Amino acid sequence: MTNLFNPRKSQLRPGLMTGLMAGLISISPVGINTTVAHAAEVVTGVTFSGNYLAGRHAQAVRDTRSAAVYLGVASQFGPENIELLRRAYVMALSEGAIDDAVDYIKRVHKLGGTAPLSRELLAAVAIKQGKFKDVGLLFDGEFTGISAVLGPVLTAWALAGTRDFKAAIQALSSMKSNEGSNAYVHLHMGLISSLAGDDKAAEKYYLMVRKEAGLSMRLAQHLGGLYERTGKQGEAKAIYEAFDLQGESDDLWPPAKVRIKSGKPPKAEVNSAARGAAEAIFGIASSLNNQGGLESALILGRMALYLRPGFPATAIIIGGILESYDRFEEANRLYIAIPLDDALSWRSRIRVAENLDALGKEQEAVRALKALVNKREDEARAAIELGDLLRRHDRFEEAADAYSLAIERIADIGPRHWGLFYSRGIAYEQQDRWELAEADFLHALKLDPEQPFVLNYLGYSWVEKKLHLDRAIEMIKRAVELRPRDGYIVDSLGWGLYQIEDYPQAVKRLERAVLLRPEDPIINDHLGDAYWRIGRTREARFQWERALGLEPDEEDLKRIRDKVRTGLKPIP
Numbered sequence: 001m002t003n004l005f006n007p008r009k010s011q012l013r014p015g016l017m018t019g020l021m022a023g024l025i026s027i028s029p030v031g032i033n034t035t036v037a038h039a040a041e042v043v044t045g046v047t048f049s050g051n052y053l054a055g056r057h058a059q060a061v062r063d064t065r066s067a068a069v070y071l072g073v074a075s076q077f078g079p080e081n082i083e084l085l086r087r088a089y090v091m092a093l094s095e096g097a098i099d100d101a102v103d104y105i106k107r108v109h110k111l112g113g114t115a116p117l118s119r120e121l122l123a124a125v126a127i128k129q130g131k132f133k134d135v136g137l138l139f140d141g142e143f144t145g146i147s148a149v150l151g152p153v154l155t156a157w158a159l160a161g162t163r164d165f166k167a168a169i170q171a172l173s174s175m176k177s178n179e180g181s182n183a184y185v186h187l188h189m190g191l192i193s194s195l196a197g198d199d200k201a202a203e204k205y206y207l208m209v210r211k212e213a214g215l216s217m218r219l220a221q222h223l224g225g226l227y228e229r230t231g232k233q234g235e236a237k238a239i240y241e242a243f244d245l246q247g248e249s250d251d252l253w254p255p256a257k258v259r260i261k262s263g264k265p266p267k268a269e270v271n272s273a274a275r276g277a278a279e280a281i282f283g284i285a286s287s288l289n290n291q292g293g294l295e296s297a298l299i300l301g302r303m304a305l306y307l308r309p310g311f312p313a314t315a316i317i318i319g320g321i322l323e324s325y326d327r328f329e330e331a332n333r334l335y336i337a338i339p340l341d342d343a344l345s346w347r348s349r350i351r352v353a354e355n356l357d358a359l360g361k362e363q364e365a366v367r368a369l370k371a372l373v374n375k376r377e378d379e380a381r382a383a384i385e386l387g388d389l390l391r392r393h394d395r396f397e398e399a400a401d402a403y404s405l406a407i408e409r410i411a412d413i414g415p416r417h418w419g420l421f422y423s424r425g426i427a428y429e430q431q432d433r434w435e436l437a438e439a440d441f442l443h444a445l446k447l448d449p450e451q452p453f454v455l456n457y458l459g460y461s462w463v464e465k466k467l468h469l470d471r472a473i474e475m476i477k478r479a480v481e482l483r484p485r486d487g488y489i490v491d492s493l494g495w496g497l498y499q500i501e502d503y504p505q506a507v508k509r510l511e512r513a514v515l516l517r518p519e520d521p522i523i524n525d526h527l528g529d530a531y532w533r534i535g536r537t538r539e540a541r542f543q544w545e546r547a548l549g550l551e552p553d554e555e556d557l558k559r560i561r562d563k564v565r566t567g568l569k570p571i572p
Helices: 048-060 064-077 082-094 097-110 118-128 132-137 147-161 165-173 179-193 198-215 217-229 234-242 251-260 273-290 294-307 312-324 328-336 346-358 363-375 382-390 395-409 416-429 434-447 453-466 469-482 487-497 501-518 523-531 537-548 554-567
Strands: 023-027 032-037
Touching: 023 416, 048 064, 048 082, 048 179, 048 523, 064 082, 064 097, 064 346, 082 097, 082 294, 097 118, 097 294, 118 132, 118 147, 118 273, 118 294, 132 147, 147 165, 147 198, 147 273, 147 501, 147 554, 165 179, 179 198, 179 217, 179 273, 198 217, 217 251, 234 251, 234 501, 251 487, 251 501, 273 312, 294 395, 294 501, 312 346, 328 346, 363 382, 382 416, 395 416, 416 453, 453 487, 469 487, 469 523, 487 501, 487 523, 501 523, 523 554
Parallel strands: none
Antiparallel strands: 023 032
16 A cells, blocks of 8 residues: 555555444443443542552543543542542543533542643633623633633623623723734624624724634634625635635535525524633634644543533644544534534535544445545545545545545645646556656646645655656655755655665665654664665665565565575676
C-alpha cells in the first residue's frame, strides 16, 4: 500500500478499536448514581485501592468512561478525599454526566476545595434552570484563567435571560480592553443584540468580528442567517460563498441555496440565554480543541451540549475528540443525530463513513460515501473522500475513477486542488498507468510548484524508472530543503544518489534518513545497499537484517533475505 510521501513506503493504517460501546448502563454498586457509556459492564472492586488504581489507570489511557465508574465507586470509600472527588468530577464531566459532576463539585466545595471549571459548570446549570441571578453570585466580579473570558460572557447571557439586554452589553464591555478577546466579545454582543431584536446593531457587531478575526463558519452562519431574515439575500449569498472560497469546505451554500429559493429563512440559532451560553462555551472549546487541549475541550463541549442538546457544531468537536480516543461508534451516534438540513450534516455524514472504515466496515463505508456522491451531483468532497478510502484499500482503479469524478465537479480548478491530482496520480501509478500518473503529478506541480510531496513522489518515480535523472535529483533536493526532517523524502534523495552511483553521498543521506525513520524497513534496506557498494559489507548485512526485523512485506522480505545470503551482484 502506497503513502503520500514515497512510492516505496507502506502507509500505516490506524489501529482498529476493540471493545466498542454496546450501550448505556448504570453502575451503582454502592449507591452512586453514575451513568456512563461503556462497551461492557465494568467489574468494579470491593476495595478503595482497587477501584482508585483502576480509575487512575483508565484515566491515564484516556478511557474516561471506565475512569468515571471506578473513581465514582472509589469516592464512596473516601467521601472526604478532595483530590479523589476532583478526579471523579472531571471524569464524570468528560462523559457528560452533568448531575454526577454537580454532586461531586458540591462535595468538594463543602470540604473547602475547588476544582477546574466548577464555576462555569454551575453557571451553565443555573442558566439552564432559569436561575439567572445565581450566575452573578458565582463569579462575583472575580475573573481569572478561563473565567476571565467565560465569566463575563456567561454573566451577560444570564442578564439577557432576564431581558436586561442593555446590562448584558455593558457586562461584555468590561472585556473590550483585552485585545485578544475582542472578536469573541463582539460576536456575543451581536448575538445578544439579535436576541433583543436589534438587527442593525447585530449586523454592526458581526461585521466588526469579521474585520478582527476573519470569516469563521459560525460567523458566516450567524451573519448570513441575519441577512436572510432581513431580506438581504444577495448579502447572505456573498457571505456563504466567501466562506466556501476560503478552503475545501462547501457546507453553507448548498442548504442556503435551497432556503433562499424557497423564501424560508433560517430561524435565529441563538434564541435563548441557554443557547447563548452554549455558544459561548462552544467558542472556548473550539479554540482549545484547535490548540490540542482535548481534555479541556471535551469537558467544555459536554457543558455546551448540556445547555443545547444536539448542538451540531459542538457535536462535531466532541465527535472528533472521541475519534482520537478510538470511540468511533459513539462519535457516529453524535454525527447521525445532526439534522439533515443543518449545514454540518454533510460533513458529519462523511465522517460517519470514515469511522465505519476505521471500525473495519469497509463495504459499509464505501456504500455510505457512494450514496453521498449521488445525493449532491455538483459536490466534489464526497467523491474525494471516496477516492481516498478506496486508495487506502488498494482499490486503485476505483479510486482513480472517484478522483476523476471529483475533478469534473469542480468548476474552478486552483492551487488548492493540487492534492486531488496528486492522489489520482498515485492511483494511476499503482495501476502501472505511468503516462496518466506523470501527467497528474506534473499538473499538481503546475498548481503548486513548491509542493514537497509531489516533488518527492515524481522525482523518486523518475529515479526508479531511470528517467530525467538530473531533474529528478534536483526536484528531490528541493523537497528535502522544504521538509528537511522528513525521513521518507531524505531517503528518496539518498536512493536517487544511489541510482546515479554517487554512493558516498547516498550513504550520507540514507544514514540521515534512518535516524529520522529508524522503524522503516525499506529505508534500512536502502542504507544496506549503499554500504555494500562502498565496501562496508558487514554494516550492509547488519542493515538488511535490521530491515528483516521491521516486518517488510512479503515481496521485500524475500529480496532482502537473498541479499543477506549472497550480497549484491557487481554492477555491470
